[in-house]
Amino acid sequence: MSERLLQINFNLNVPKNEYEQAANSLVNEFAKLPGLIWKVWILNEEKSEAGGIYLFENQASMDDYLTGSLAKTVTSHPALSNFSIKQFTVMNDLTKITRGPLK
Numbered sequence: 001m002s003e004r005l006l007q008i009n010f011n012l013n014v015p016k017n018e019y020e021q022a023a024n025s026l027v028n029e030f031a032k033l034p035g036l037i038w039k040v041w042i043l044n045e046e047k048s049e050a051g052g053i054y055l056f057e058n059q060a061s062m063d064d065y066l067t068g069s070l071a072k073t074v075t076s077h078p079a080l081s082n083f084s085i086k087q088f089t090v091m092n093d094l095t096k097i098t099r100g101p102l103k
Helices: 016-031 059-066 069-075 092-097
Strands: 004-012 036-044 049-056 080-089
Touching (some): 016 069, 059 069, 069 080
Antiparallel strands (some): 036 049
């Protein structure tokens, strides 16, 4: 089965430093997620947008995250709003040619 990419974007309802503090309190929980290969944390401070790009080993791992307590903690946090959650299949052959960080 192919690796799965998850893109989550949201608006910040707090200043950058408050968001960073909240994210720092959760970073180790993300690091322990079963099936998560990596996560890139993204921020556009000018537009008060943030989010993450995640690479999961498979759909089951992604689904477990999306239905689990960590995702609920993030999506219900009062400092965040207007969530966009998109799932993608990784096009491995093309990604390898362009040096994408795959296993």
